Amino acid sequence: MTKPKITFDGQTFEFEPGDTIMRAAERAAIDQGIPRFCYHPGLPVAGTCRMCTVEVEKAPKLMTACSTPASDGMVIHTQSERVRKSRAGVMEFLLLNHPLDCPVCDQAGECSLQDYNYEYGPSTSRFQEDKRVWVEASTKKLSDRLTLNMNRCIHCERCVRFTEDVTKTHELLMENRGWKKELMTADDLGVFNEYQGNIADICPVGAITFNDFRFKKRVWFLKPKPSLCDGCARGCSIFADEEKNVVQRYRARRNDQVNGHWICDAGRVSYHTYSDPQRVVQPLLRGLAQSAPQATTWETLITWLLREMNQAKRVLLLIGTDASSEEAANLMQILPSLTRGELVIRSWNGTGEGVQSSGDDAPVDKILRRRDQTPNTRGIEQLGLHPLAARDGDFDVALFFRSGRATLPAQKLAAFEIAWGVFNQSESARFAAVLPGLSTLEKAGSYTNCEGLVQTFEAAVKSHGHAASVKKILDGMRTMMKAHPETAEREVARDFV
Ligand code: SF4
Ligand code: SF4
Secondary structure (H helix, E strand, O other), X not given: OOOOEXXXXXXXXXXXXXXXXXXXXXXXXXXXXXXXXXXOOOOXXXXXXXXXXXXXXXXXXXXXXOOOEOOOOEEEEOOXXXXXXXXXXXXXXXXXXXXXXXXXXXXXXXXXXHHHHHHHOOOOOOOOOOOOOOOHHHHEEOOOOEEEOHHHOOOOOHHHHHHHHHOOOOOEEXXXXXXXXXXXXXXXXXXXXXXXXXXXXXXXXXXXXXXXXOOOOOHHXXXXXXXXXXXXXXXXEEEEEEEOOEEEEEEEOOEOOOOEOOOOXXXXXXXXXXXXXXXXXXXXXXXXXXXXXXXXXXXXXHHHHHHHHHHOOEEEEEEEOOOOHHHHHHHHHHXXXXXXXXXXXXXXXXXXXXXXXXXXXXXXXXXXXXXXXXXXXXXXHHOOOOEOOHHHOXXXXXXXXXXXOOOOOOOOOOOEEEEEEOOEHHHHOOOOEEEEOOOHHHOOEEEEOOOOOEEEEOOOOOOOOOOOOHHHXXXXXXXXXXXXOOHHHOHHHHOEO
16 A cells, blocks of 8 residues: 655655654654654644744645644645744744853753754844743752753643653643743652653753753763663663763663663663772782782682682582673683583572562563563573572582672572672672673673563773673683693682682
8 A cells, every 4th residue: 555645845755644744754754854842752742832833835824743644745844934934933932031041051062942043043132121030940859850940941841741641640730821830840749750860851951950960061072872771671772971981871762662762760870880989890809818809910810710610519600680691601601611510500680679580570660660670681591591599509619790780699609709790899798709890881792671672782881990891701711721721729829718
């Protein structure tokens, strides 16, 4: 069946029956030529800001692209003189009361009002009166995560519709009309949903800001790196915005198969784990007289590790379900050749109050969050690994590999416990040695999410400190093994544990 066709500025495109003009423009990837404030593809259409008006041939008036159905043979002009004049009028109207505080506004650099004013707005103002100023609402706490500056609000109501249609928590509303129209919280509880960062993301101006990022960085210094959130089994698509190898924030990256336009707040701030000054990024090894492992070199640590693994009768390799599938496969393939005794390989999760397998996982709400707070339980299961069980018995050495999300097992696993991956200083006290590894942000790989979708990701930043990839450490172990087959007798190892 032939699809209906629509013409935008002389170019003809197919669209799906039921599309609005804006949706047809999105399909044709020309939607950026149609400015919008109240329209957002993840929210119901409001059609209130009038910024997206376009000229439709044979229609007497300009039409809003967001709410007008597309029809076969429609001819649209998105940049005609009439359209541009209308947009200039909307901009002039919106700027009557908007403060001229771009230099001190956190949204500068990613503000629709700023960008559209440059593109369509009048360069001078005819407004002679005093601007309306909200004194008390100029830095109003909407919650411990969000701050409102009502002076900057342009009344698009995206924030209100988000709490009505996405979280269905109805915390925000507009009070009064016209000049006095003010965004309010419905009651003293303020905003309490678990997806508040999205409100700051979709606010087209700097009226609502997310406290975790507020006044932290000018956005033009940031490089957006596509990545995945590893905070739960959903595996939401994100941008990790980094500057000089330090991630400054996460933002939702549209992925209609997984997270749509949104991410949860816990995931949004989870990047702090990886830049935590307490994170172990130096090889650590505990000496005979030491209660906690101390900094050492990779060579000393690998030598010691090989000796322990060679002397042990039973070695446990416990792989966290936050390991990438590639890391887990590498460990499963190479470690047996570096161990003389029996090597038992099991998986470990322990998040969400006792999740160990994908069967223990469940939705936490009707939007995104999952009980399993690791990103790859399904992927690890597909490699044939089973969770550690009491019947697995005792071990001489236990290696626990994880990417920073799986919990630490409560019970001691072996006489010598070794941590491998992402750990912090307080966790490291328990271990005889720590091999610092890479976080999701620092490596490439794949995770299989709660719905069985395999998602690949690339490194967003370089590794921190002396943290190294699984491949690099395994290569180091193999090289050491070949160069020093007498590893078990080397003097260097005798000084430790
Ligand atoms: S606070 Fe932002 S999202 Fe909410 S109505 Fe005002 S401009 Fe729109
Ligand atoms: S729902 Fe899960 S994967 Fe998505 S942002 Fe939240 S923690 Fe991250």
